[in-house]
Amino acid sequence: MSLDHSLNLENTRAQMRKGSLEYCILLVISRKKVYASDIISALKHADMLVVEGTLYPLLSRLKNAGLLDYHWQESKSGPPRKYYELTLLGRGVLKQLDSTWENLQSSINALREARR
């Protein structure tokens, strides 16, 4: 209501987080076998909100790309869960994303320091 501007700060912040979402998800899965809710909790804890409607299609894409694998596992309370883990390919890709992230950090921090 107050803004007819087509851009707002919260949106820009969200964009920054979204960019690294895939990387973060791979990071979470690399730590241990997890199912969807685990991932959502872990990312919420790291201030990287994700919702189901975002996560499920993304997990499917990563699975189809061969970065992830899953197996069903019974739960003590509720329906069975899909536990995901990284494939060998997934670990390789993650390693490459690590350096992408490091490069991005360097680039941006260089731009930041170039200010008076």
Next chain:
Amino acid sequence: MSLDHSLNLENTRAQMRKGSLEYCILLVISRKKVYASDIISALKHADMLVVEGTLYPLLSRLKNAGLLDYHWQESKSGPPRKYYELTLLGRGVLKQLDSTWENLQSSINALREARR
């Protein structure tokens, strides 16, 4: 053609860069008055590719949001250029994006370190 996978590494890397694009553009403009080609060069130099079709609409959005202002300036060789600079509001937003970036770095680096 060669990939039936709906995901590829270069795409993911591009996504990571895209997320912070707006921030980087504001950083570049904060250093000194620049026109579109200056921004493209600066970002290319920092490994953050942008093309015209991305940049012009983004500059318009930032202008409409009141973060930027511009003035026309003659060129020695070619048509006149639009030189952009940050408004007071723009500087304020940039300051907030600085802390967004710092938080993002912390969050992701925490996830990274939590690996064995």
Next chain:
DNA sequence: CCAACTACCTTTTTATACAAGGTACTGTAT
């Protein structure tokens, strides 16, 4: 005066995050 260059901008396509809605299995209380 015409071609090459530079600069600005728009239109179309494609990708993707999110909201919302839907299915199904489990355990608990009536």
Next chain:
DNA sequence: ATACAGTACCTTGTATAAAAAGGTAGTTGG
């Protein structure tokens, strides 16, 4: 046994935004 509450999975529709491609116009040099 039946119904409902809770959890988990997934899909569909919408909006945003980057990128590709195409378009307009001013300037310089031949």
